[in-house]
Amino acid sequence: MSYAWNSASxxxxxxxxxxxxxxxxxxxxxxxxxxxxxVLNPVIVAEVLQGLDxxxxxxxxxxxxxxxxxxILEMIEPSQQIELVxxxxxxxxxxxxEVMAPDDRVDLLEHMxxxxxxxxxxxxxxxERDEIRKLLSYPEDSAGALMTTEYASLPEEISIGEAxxxxxxxxxxxxxxxxxxxxxxxxxxxxxxxxxxxIMARPASRLADVMKRDLVSVSVQxxxxxxxxxxxxxxxxxxxxxxxxxxxxxxxxxxxxxxxxQEEANKDAYLQAGINPLEHSYFSTPLLTIASKRGVxxxxxxxxxxxxxxxxxxxxxxxQSGQTNEPHPSDLHQQLAWFLPLVLAxxxxxxxxxxxxxxxxxxxxxxxxxDKYRLAVRELLTGLxxxxxxxxxxxxxxxxxxxxxPLHAGVVSLTIVMVVTVGSVVGSILPLLFDHLxxxxxxxxxxxxxxxxxxxxVFIYYKAATWVHH
Amino acid sequence: MSYAWNSASxxxxxxxxxxxxxxxxxxxxxxxxxxxxxVLNPVIVAEVLQGLDxxxxxxxxxxxxxxxxxxILEMIEPSQQIELVxxxxxxxxxxxxEVMAPDDRVDLLEHMxxxxxxxxxxxxxxxERDEIRKLLSYPEDSAGALMTTEYASLPEEISIGEAxxxxxxxxxxxxxxxxxxxxxxxxxxxxxxxxxxxIMARPASRLADVMKRDLVSVSVQxxxxxxxxxxxxxxxxxxxxxxxxxxxxxxxxxxxxxxxxQEEANKDAYLQAGINPLEHSYFSTPLLTIASKRGVxxxxxxxxxxxxxxxxxxxxxxxQSGQTNEPHPSDLHQQLAWFLPLVLAxxxxxxxxxxxxxxxxxxxxxxxxxDKYRLAVRELLTGLxxxxxxxxxxxxxxxxxxxxxPLHAGVVSLTIVMVVTVGSVVGSILPLLFDHLxxxxxxxxxxxxxxxxxxxxVFIYYKAATWVHH
Numbered sequence: 001m002s003y004a005w006n007s008a009s010x011x012x013x014x015x016x017x018x019x020x021x022x023x024x025x026x027x028x029x030x031x032x033x034x035x036x037x038x039v040l041n042p043v044i045v046a047e048v049l050q051g052l053d054x055x056x057x058x059x060x061x062x063x064x065x066x067x068x069x070x071x072i073l074e075m076i077e078p079s080q081q082i083e084l085v086x087x088x089x090x091x092x093x094x095x096x097x098e099v100m101a102p103d104d105r106v107d108l109l110e111h112m113x114x115x116x117x118x119x120x121x122x123x124x125x126x127x128e129r130d131e132i133r134k135l136l137s138y139p140e141d142s143a144g145a146l147m148t149t150e151y152a153s154l155p156e157e158i159s160i161g162e163a164x165x166x167x168x169x170x171x172x173x174x175x176x177x178x179x180x181x182x183x184x185x186x187x188x189x190x191x192x193x194x195x196x197x198x199i200m201a202r203p204a205s206r207l208a209d210v211m212k213r214d215l216v217s218v219s220v221q222x223x224x225x226x227x228x229x230x231x232x233x234x235x236x237x238x239x240x241x242x243x244x245x246x247x248x249x250x251x252x253x254x255x256x257x258x259x260x261x262q263e264e265a266n267k268d269a270y271l272q273a274g275i276n277p278l279e280h281s282y283f284s285t286p287l288l289t290i291a292s293k294r295g296v297x298x299x300x301x302x303x304x305x306x307x308x309x310x311x312x313x314x315x316x317x318x319x320q321s322g323q324t325n326e327p328h329p330s331d332l333h334q335q336l337a338w339f340l341p342l343v344l345a346x347x348x349x350x351x352x353x354x355x356x357x358x359x360x361x362x363x364x365x366x367x368x369x370x371d372k373y374r375l376a377v378r379e380l381l382t383g384l385x386x387x388x389x390x391x392x393x394x395x396x397x398x399x400x401x402x403x404x405x406p407l408h409a410g411v412v413s414l415t416i417v418m419v420v421t422v423g424s425v426v427g428s429i430l431p432l433l434f435d436h437l438x439x440x441x442x443x444x445x446x447x448x449x450x451x452x453x454x455x456x457x458v459f460i461y462y463k464a465a466t467w468v469h470h
Numbered sequence: 471m472s473y474a475w476n477s478a479s480x481x482x483x484x485x486x487x488x489x490x491x492x493x494x495x496x497x498x499x500x501x502x503x504x505x506x507x508x509v510l511n512p513v514i515v516a517e518v519l520q521g522l523d524x525x526x527x528x529x530x531x532x533x534x535x536x537x538x539x540x541x542i543l544e545m546i547e548p549s550q551q552i553e554l555v556x557x558x559x560x561x562x563x564x565x566x567x568e569v570m571a572p573d574d575r576v577d578l579l580e581h582m583x584x585x586x587x588x589x590x591x592x593x594x595x596x597x598e599r600d601e602i603r604k605l606l607s608y609p610e611d612s613a614g615a616l617m618t619t620e621y622a623s624l625p626e627e628i629s630i631g632e633a634x635x636x637x638x639x640x641x642x643x644x645x646x647x648x649x650x651x652x653x654x655x656x657x658x659x660x661x662x663x664x665x666x667x668x669i670m671a672r673p674a675s676r677l678a679d680v681m682k683r684d685l686v687s688v689s690v691q692x693x694x695x696x697x698x699x700x701x702x703x704x705x706x707x708x709x710x711x712x713x714x715x716x717x718x719x720x721x722x723x724x725x726x727x728x729x730x731x732q733e734e735a736n737k738d739a740y741l742q743a744g745i746n747p748l749e750h751s752y753f754s755t756p757l758l759t760i761a762s763k764r765g766v767x768x769x770x771x772x773x774x775x776x777x778x779x780x781x782x783x784x785x786x787x788x789x790q791s792g793q794t795n796e797p798h799p800s801d802l803h804q805q806l807a808w809f810l811p812l813v814l815a816x817x818x819x820x821x822x823x824x825x826x827x828x829x830x831x832x833x834x835x836x837x838x839x840x841d842k843y844r845l846a847v848r849e850l851l852t853g854l855x856x857x858x859x860x861x862x863x864x865x866x867x868x869x870x871x872x873x874x875x876p877l878h879a880g881v882v883s884l885t886i887v888m889v890v891t892v893g894s895v896v897g898s899i900l901p902l903l904f905d906h907l908x909x910x911x912x913x914x915x916x917x918x919x920x921x922x923x924x925x926x927x928v929f930i931y932y933k934a935a936t937w938v939h940h
Binding site: 043167171172177178195199233234237257261262264265269271274300307315316336340341344345352355360447448452454455458459462463 | 702725731771815833910915928
């Protein structure tokens with residue numbers, strides 16, 4: 001990858017260029033489309049294509065050669081890639097896949113369903129097919145699944161001059177040539193030399209005398225996280241990956257690690273807020289998928305809060321046994337306290353989830369005003385879905401486990417519906433507001449959202465109880 | 471940076487090599503010490519030196535030349551760097567600082583106090599001094615403060631052959647030569663060419679004909695975060711930094727961005743859990759500093775919970791006004807519910823803070839068993855400090871604001887001390903336990919820690935109340 005496009009900031013190109021592109025499509029301006037594909041950086045092309053229907057994207061891509069199509073497809077995000085591969089004939093797709101970078105191609109194929117994959121594989125050339133099957137066989141989080149097989153390698157007995165001329169021939173098809181791996185005929189790794197050291201060394205020296213022999217590597221089976229730690233610790237551009245017999249089979253490059261570090265940070269942040277990690281970005285994950293990834297945890301936490309409620313119901317009757325009579329189970333005021341932690345946790349937890357999703361979504365991408373609006377609407381809807389689900393669950397549980405009347409269980413459940421919905425909206429809007437004001441959205445911390453939600457929650461809860469009581 | 475040292479994993483070298491090193495120091499084995507400094511990768515040398523007293527570190531470093539000393543010092547973490555610079559004569563220190571990489575040197579000087587800095591600066595050579603003053607003048611989070619001034623640059627009118635031979639001369643003193651920036655005599659940036667493109671181009675071509683003219687850059691004043699976003703988006707090895715007059719003044723390299731992305735992820739995670747971001751790593755931050763960075767938020771959240779308590783006290787008296795008399799303020803059972811959110815939030819918030827600190831500390835470093843033990847003890851102590859602080863604050867607040875008796879306020883406050891301490895311990899031990907069992911520690915999410923803390927909290931709270939009542 002190298003530079004292209006003049007940009008002093010991280011502004012988005014889509015709003016700027018998509019209208020032009022649509023005009024070119026409407027006018028069937030083939031030359032314009034070709035220029036669009038070939039002059040701009042593939043990263044930017046992919047960004048501008050975002051949100052376009054698959055047929056239009058393929059019309060744009062058809063204006064250029066197969067290599068450029070592959071480069072652009074590599075940069076398109078997974079959910080749109082899947083749409084695209086489903087709407088093109090397999091013959092053409094197999095040609096593109098053959099010229100894609102091995103690591104990007106495996107990423108794409110991993111996202112396709114079994115059936116699609118099996119109908120596509122026979123069309124791909126034998127050599128690429130074998131390599132794909134091999135890379136697909138590595139576990140999802142392993143170094144093997146992340147590596148590319150396009151590394152630069154040389155034998156150790158040649159001279160520096162010879163090495164440089166051989167490297168020139170390899171260069172076009174290699175992910176990086178800045179680290180050159182020195183291997184024997186059995187592909188066993190003997191050393192490494194950087195291109196910087198190569199061009200500084202005397203041309204007559206032997207490679208074996210100049211290369212470094214001690215080196216850092218990972219095994220195909222190692223976790224991607226371990227590879228990230230090594231690259232970060234030693235500031236590497238590429239890390240060699242060895243198979244079980246210590247043969248060099250691939251490299252992991254610095255840019256892939258940046259993605260891994262970000263994904264890990266997202267995964268940790270999601271889990272920390274009780275959200276099962278999303279596989280794609282927030283916006284390319286369907287609303288109901290997000291709701292289910294949050295819902296399982298909220299449901300589990302509701303069950304924990306019901307245990308807490310039963311502890312309170314048990315202990316609070318002991319506390320006051322000395323002063324008044326045993327509370328009657330229909331005594332609403334008494335019961336309000338039992339379920340207070342349940343109600344408040346529901347709102348606080350949902351709010352924390354929303355805040356985390358918003359803050360992570362803003363962490364490494366710039367959001368347009370439209371994205372922010374869309375986000376708030378999505379969180380409102382997700383909150384409603386989660387609130388209704390949790391409310392219904394608790395309405396049944398409170399009657400079954402605590403013998404509450406449908407009306408009294410309804411007060412608690414309706415409050416849950418409301419605090420969950422409001423929690424979700426407040427949890428997403430406050431960080432957006434802070435960002436808008438130029439402040440760090442992360443200051444709107446989970447406990448702060450939870451405490452605001454608590455305040456709202458007790459208000460609704462006791463108001464609803466008063467209303468039912470009269 | 472390049473490879474050195476054979477490692478198939480992220481294991482730590484300190485336990486392995488520090489005993490040998492201490493033996494060499496005891497025996498004054500100068501040759502052994504020199505080998506240690508010069509054969510191993512500076513990253514590993516710095517790691518092994520960690521925890522050694524400053525005098526011993528300087529004795530080790532004295533065995534090698536000033537350049538190697540600088541390289542090792544660059545890799546030592548900030549808190550130990552500060553110890554080291556305080557215990558060496560300024561004359562020697564100024565020599566080391568002159569040969570350090572400009573970005574690492576500024577990082578070090580930024581951490582020194584004003585007085586130290588002013589006594590050191592006159593000893594540094596004029597050229598380096600001017601550069602240091604310039605880099606120090608950029609705001610802390612700006613691209614200018616992160617960049618290095620050691621980039622490779624060439625004029626555009628020369629041939630590729632000439633470019634390669636000039637680059638060979640620049641190479642030893644440049645952070646990277648993989649991107650070469652093409653500038654005019656006014657240092658205005660005209661284009662960029664990668665070393666890969668350089669060695670693939672015909673030697674007779676003119677640089678101006680081969681270089682790319684569209685390029686991505688940031689301004690010295692831009693946020694480091696923006697630089698990170700650009701490097702991540704375009705998979706760059708280096709990003710040029712321009713001053714206000716669009717002159718090239720430095721570059722930001724891919725490895726610095728990895729640090730920024732991690733720091734940002736940590737900062738977000740800390741803030742999300744209500745912890746003001748730490749400047750150094752968890753272990754090199756004093757316990758009381760951590761306690762204060764957590765305490766301010768806990769105190770603020772306590773105040774919010776007191777507002778919630780007053781809302782409950784107000785509304786719950788309305789709820790039951792129909793059925794019984796107004797509750798008397800000394801009615802303990804009644805008041806328990808008012809302060810339930812306060813008590814539970816104190817435990818939950820502290821537990822979330824601890825879990826977040828532990829999970830982030832494990833996210834990009836491998837922890838030894840000793841580190842884990844130390845962490846648990848630190849969290850117990852921090853929990854006690856925070857618990858006592860919050861307990862005392864609330865004991866006074868409950869009497870002053872709600873008219874509670876010292877005994878009844880004591881029940882609430884004592885429960886707070888206990889849930890905060892237990893929350894801190896549980897919040898740190900459960901992620902460590904999950905990690906130990908080979909599971910993802912982040913599954914021990916903040917809401918899960920909070921719900922466990924709730925369960926424990928209500929138990930203690932109502933038990934204490936029962937005990938006081940009898």
